[in-house]
Amino acid sequence: MINAIVLIDADAHRIPEAAQAVADIAGVDKVYSCAGDVDLIALVRVRDHEQIAEVVTRGINKVEGVSKTVTHIAFQSYSSADVEAAFSIGN
Known part of the structure; x- marks a missing residue:
């Protein structure tokens, strides 16, 4: 699974509608x-890079507002649980 973070500038008076349309x-x-x-910040989860292009260029960028x-x-995900698990191996 490929994760992408899309930062979005929107017209101030259209933010709620744009957010729902993107969602x-x-x-x-x-x-x-x-x-x-x-x-707005959109989290995109797709199977391949071509799908990111589809979602962003043919989807998000076409939303009114x-x-x-x-x-x-995103290349790799980190969380506090992952870090704690790595250091607790063998304890």
Whole structure:
């Protein structure tokens, strides 16, 4: 499974509708509205890189109210549980 984080700039008056429309796209796992440099963050989970292009360019970028996206592909996932498990082997 390939994970991507898509940072989304949206028109201020369309954020709730844009967020729901993005969430309804196949391959989008979650959408967060947030404060900071971007308006929305979408987590995309797909089987291959071609699907990321489909979801972002033919899906998210076509949503009314979305003005810009920046996509980051995740290589590896880390969590506190993973780190604790690695250090507790053999204890």
